[in-house]
Amino acid sequence: MEHVTGARDLVLTAAFPDLAMLARYVGFRLGRLPGVSATRSQTATAVHTEGSRWRLDRLDPDSQDLLARDRAPAMPRRGLPAPDALDTRLYLLLSEDFRRPAARLAERLGVSPTAVRRRLDRMHRQDALIYRCEVARHLSGWPVSVTLWGIAPAGEAARIASQLIRMRETRLCASLTGPHNLMLTVWLRSAEDIGAFEARLADRFPELTVADRAVALWQLKIAGHVLDPLGRHLRGVPVTFWEEPGAEQAEDALLRRLRVPR
Numbered sequence: 001m002e003h004v005t006g007a008r009d010l011v012l013t014a015a016f017p018d019l020a021m022l023a024r025y026v027g028f029r030l031g032r033l034p035g036v037s038a039t040r041s042q043t044a045t046a047v048h049t050e051g052s053r054w055r056l057d058r059l060d061p062d063s064q065d066l067l068a069r070d071r072a073p074a075m076p077r078r079g080l081p082a083p084d085a086l087d088t089r090l091y092l093l094l095s096e097d098f099r100r101p102a103a104r105l106a107e108r109l110g111v112s113p114t115a116v117r118r119r120l121d122r123m124h125r126q127d128a129l130i131y132r133c134e135v136a137r138h139l140s141g142w143p144v145s146v147t148l149w150g151i152a153p154a155g156e157a158a159r160i161a162s163q164l165i166r167m168r169e170t171r172l173c174a175s176l177t178g179p180h181n182l183m184l185t186v187w188l189r190s191a192e193d194i195g196a197f198e199a200r201l202a203d204r205f206p207e208l209t210v211a212d213r214a215v216a217l218w219q220l221k222i223a224g225h226v227l228d229p230l231g232r233h234l235r236g237v238p239v240t241f242w243e244e245p246g247a248e249q250a251e252d253a254l255l256r257r258l259r260v261p262r
Contacts (some may be wrong), residue, residue: 052132136231142187
């Protein structure tokens with residue numbers, strides 16, 4: 001979640017199991033918060049890259065090779081079993097503090113350390129767990145975060161995205177539904193670099209139109225962690241799917257008023 005400049009005040013990136021849950025969240029959670037006057041939603045049809053793949057390039061080549069060798073080959077995504085109750089509890093514990101040793105996790109879960117290690121290995125190979133090391137942005141050398149919404153011809157969007165993710169500044173690139181079919185979040189050295197970066201985009205991708213932009217004033221939360229205005233950790237908020245008491249009853253009441261069968 002980011003507090004940004006431009007035509008919106010807040011930008012939220014959220015994950016849902018399906019579109020119905022997204023509708024419930026927007027209508028029955030965000031829509032009922034005091035002070036929320038309007039929301040706009042877009043769904044990502046593809047995420048081409050995200051923050052866990054971004055690098056500061058501060059490690060020596062040997063350390064980079066060691067990290068690359070340590071990554072287990074990903075399992076095919078199709079046919080993977082859904083997370084069970086123990087997986088979900090393990091996710092929650094890891095999102096609170098991923099540095100807990102397997103023995104401590106096993107104690108909290110009531111299983112053996114060997115069982116925890118097997119599950120961690122499986123989820124790692126499934127890409128169900130992605131490890132990332134974040135740094136306070138004002139200390140990174142890239143203190144300015146800018147999100148750009150672009151319009152690319154449908155036949156060119158995939159090619160443009162494949163090149164955008166190779167740019168040094170790119171932290172996030174996604175294909176979207178709606179009038180803007182590409183979203184790009186970049187980290188820059190200074191606010192003065194915003195115009196120069198957009199000029200580079202225009203020169204390299206003349207078919208891409210940047211339709212809107214927003215500069216992050218405060219990255220309030222990232223990957224389950226609440227941050228201060230300088231990007232330093234304040235506290236963790238475990239990542240889980242939203243289930244608010246009474247939400248289903250409120251949804252049922254709305255459907256009855258609209259005379260829509262569930």
